[in-house]
Amino acid sequence: MQLAVNIVVLASIYALIACGYVLIYRVSRVLNLAHGELMMLGAYLLLAVASTFVFNAVTAIAAALVLSLAVGVLVYVFLMRKMTGEMVLAAILTTIALGIFLRGLIVIIWSAQQQYPGQALALANPAIVLPGGGRISMFAALLVIATAVVYGALFIFLRFGRWGVRMRAAGQSPLLAAQRGINLHSVYALAWGLSTLTGSLAGMLIALDSGLTGTMVIIGLKAFPAALVGGLDSLVGALVGALIIAAAEISLIHYVDPLLSDVVPFLVLIVMLVFRPWGLFGTREELDRV
Amino acid sequence: MSRRLPRASGYFRTDYVQEQRLLQTRLERVSAVVFGLALIGFPFVASPFQIDLASQVFLASVGALSLMLLTGYAGQISLGHAGLLAAGAFTAGILFKEFGTPFWITLPTAALVGGLLGVVFGLPSLRLRGLYLAVSTLALHFVVVYVGGEYETKRGYSTGIVIDPPSIAGFEIVSPRVWYFVLLAAALLTLLGCINLLRSRTGRAWRAIQSHETVAEALGISISGYKLLAFVISSAITAVAGALFAYYRGFVSIEAFSLFLTIQYVAMIIIGGMGSLLGALLGALFVTIFPYVIESVLGALPGADRYAGVLFAVNYAAFGLVMILFLVFEPLGLVGIWRRIQSWFLLWPFKHRPISGSGR
Numbered sequence: 001m002q003l004a005v006n007i008v009v010l011a012s013i014y015a016l017i018a019c020g021y022v023l024i025y026r027v028s029r030v031l032n033l034a035h036g037e038l039m040m041l042g043a044y045l046l047l048a049v050a051s052t053f054v055f056n057a058v059t060a061i062a063a064a065l066v067l068s069l070a071v072g073v074l075v076y077v078f079l080m081r082k083m084t085g086e087m088v089l090a091a092i093l094t095t096i097a098l099g100i101f102l103r104g105l106i107v108i109i110w111s112a113q114q115q116y117p118g119q120a121l122a123l124a125n126p127a128i129v130l131p132g133g134g135r136i137s138m139f140a141a142l143l144v145i146a147t148a149v150v151y152g153a154l155f156i157f158l159r160f161g162r163w164g165v166r167m168r169a170a171g172q173s174p175l176l177a178a179q180r181g182i183n184l185h186s187v188y189a190l191a192w193g194l195s196t197l198t199g200s201l202a203g204m205l206i207a208l209d210s211g212l213t214g215t216m217v218i219i220g221l222k223a224f225p226a227a228l229v230g231g232l233d234s235l236v237g238a239l240v241g242a243l244i245i246a247a248a249e250i251s252l253i254h255y256v257d258p259l260l261s262d263v264v265p266f267l268v269l270i271v272m273l274v275f276r277p278w279g280l281f282g283t284r285e286e287l288d289r290v
Numbered sequence: 291m292s293r294r295l296p297r298a299s300g301y302f303r304t305d306y307v308q309e310q311r312l313l314q315t316r317l318e319r320v321s322a323v324v325f326g327l328a329l330i331g332f333p334f335v336a337s338p339f340q341i342d343l344a345s346q347v348f349l350a351s352v353g354a355l356s357l358m359l360l361t362g363y364a365g366q367i368s369l370g371h372a373g374l375l376a377a378g379a380f381t382a383g384i385l386f387k388e389f390g391t392p393f394w395i396t397l398p399t400a401a402l403v404g405g406l407l408g409v410v411f412g413l414p415s416l417r418l419r420g421l422y423l424a425v426s427t428l429a430l431h432f433v434v435v436y437v438g439g440e441y442e443t444k445r446g447y448s449t450g451i452v453i454d455p456p457s458i459a460g461f462e463i464v465s466p467r468v469w470y471f472v473l474l475a476a477a478l479l480t481l482l483g484c485i486n487l488l489r490s491r492t493g494r495a496w497r498a499i500q501s502h503e504t505v506a507e508a509l510g511i512s513i514s515g516y517k518l519l520a521f522v523i524s525s526a527i528t529a530v531a532g533a534l535f536a537y538y539r540g541f542v543s544i545e546a547f548s549l550f551l552t553i554q555y556v557a558m559i560i561i562g563g564m565g566s567l568l569g570a571l572l573g574a575l576f577v578t579i580f581p582y583v584i585e586s587v588l589g590a591l592p593g594a595d596r597y598a599g600v601l602f603a604v605n606y607a608a609f610g611l612v613m614i615l616f617l618v619f620e621p622l623g624l625v626g627i628w629r630r631i632q633s634w635f636l637l638w639p640f641k642h643r644p645i646s647g648s649g650r
Contacts (some may be wrong), residue, residue, distance in 0.1 A: 039604060097610045100609055101610025104609070259439065263436035264428075
């Protein structure tokens with residue numbers, strides 16, 4: 001039972017992070033390897049907001065989310081916009097460079113010590129006993145709920161929202177979308193903003209649950225195989241991929257060797273790349289477009 | 291390559307021997323000799339710290355050259371080079387620790403292991419391109435690092451493996467000055483090998499694959515064979531660099547082979563300039579020296595001790611920033627700047643090259 005709970009929690013962590021990769025990739029065909037760092041930045045923004053004005057937890061989180069949305073948009077406007085139309089490698093490397101830059105910046109500003117935004121906001125993190133004997137901490141439960149809400153909202157937004165339709169159109173064919181009068185730059189900026197926002201939400205909840213250090217980046221990086229296993233341009237795929245990766249990781253840690261934790265997602269990724277590189281739910285033509 | 295604009299006055303070769311010379315004009319020969327003498331003289335005037343720095347540059351050059359072969363010429367992206375360095379270093383470390391093998395056995399073995407790993411790293415490239423290839427090599431990096439870490443913990447070397455300095459005929463290579471020459475020789479050999487490889491059939495095949503796979507195949511080039519070959523050669527050289535690194539440091543630990551190291555190597559070829567061996571060398575120089583420059587700049591600033599604790603963070607941030615600046619503003623890298631200076635002088639007093647008939 002506990003094992004199942006752990007899998008669900010880890011899967012929702014991965015899923016919440018992975019949807020950021022998917023959003024950006026689906027809309028602009030850029031793989032954002034700075035996503036882990038952006039997510040961590042979001043968590044630190046919560047810390048900054050919490051330490052400057054402690055109104056209450058909800059206001060602080062909302063303020064930090066707005067800030068992270070702004071960060072995502074700014075990253076696009078000032079950096080990634082210049083990389084449109086460049087080589088795939090150049091765009092990936094730009095995001096990697098951005099990640100390194102952010103990692104250094106975060107340590108310069110907030111130091112490398114472990115921080116507890118939960119304490120700064122004076123929030124307790126009680127364990128909840130579920131029917132069936134599993135235990136789950138409050139913020140982990142919140143994380144599962146948040147993942148469900150975010151995915152629900154994204155589905156509705158992408159299917160019915162005016163901007164959601166524009167985003168899908170831009171992803172399918174930038175040229176035609178632009179000719180129909182869709183402002184590609186604002187669509188891309190929105191994708192970056194939303195992706196950073198969801199990533200930051202994940203980062204904040206993880207930080208509230210278990211503290212905040214620079215090692216959070218690794219979680220962000222491990223969520224990436226989840227996105228790819230599911231198919232980089234599919235949100236459903238990200239959910240399924242997250243579940244697969246989380247199940248594989250938790251059960252291998254439990255039954256085989258805890259040291260495997262960091263490598264399992266990538267092993268699954270390799271297997272996937274060999275047999276079905278475009279992922280479970282991805283579009284097959286992807287491969288040649290890259 | 292650099293022969294794109296031979297000399298402003300025109301240089302006409304009359305036989306094949308001239309065509310095959312590495313250094314074609316007298317200026318090139320003279321400057322090569324001067325540069326060579328400077329390299330040989332350097333360790334006798336420099337401080338031990340500077341010698342160590344130069345040795346690091348040579349070591350990085352070997353890795354950067356091999357990555358340049360793969361990415362800059364064959365067009366295959368690899369984000370797993372730290373894993374290959376780790377494989378070489380661990381081959382040396384394990385062979386030494388378990389069997390006490392001398393280094394003339396471990397180095398070729400490292401190359402062999404690297405080559406085999408190159409096949410593994412290269413296999414995805416037969417089906418994947420661009421992004422997905424980068425990702426698969428990235429994943430393999432984590433696997434190699436995991437295996438290395440596993441070995442360390444299982445055998446009880448959790449802090450790392452200590453390796454004795456290599457010895458040739460009873461003479462141990464310990465002094466930094468000797469190491470300087472060993473690593474210089476390694477870098478030179480790699481450079482010569484790369485130059486000659488690139489102007490042979492193999493190099494031409496790689497460039498054809500990079501430019502257009504379908505056309506290359508139509509020309510009769512075996513795409514999968516040459517792709518794998520690129521991975522194998524590049525990985526073998528990288529693994530040897532890793533083994534040399536292990537001997538040079540006298541110590542192997544998996545901590546040294548993080549993802550950041552991979553990124554540093556990729557940064558070397560980006561900052562240096564894609565598709566140029568000179569670029570790989572310049573990039574290796576730049577990236578190796580960069581942290582020390584940052585350190586001394588920070589040390590010169592007022593309140594130096596205030597930054598001491600966050601030095602590595604400043605390094606990270608500055609490194610990321612420089613990489614971004616190069617990617618956005620100077621995608622051709624240091625070589626691009628160098629070429630621009632060169633052609634400015636060659637074309638003076640004109641600003642632009644004539645459109646046709648420039649003898650290319």
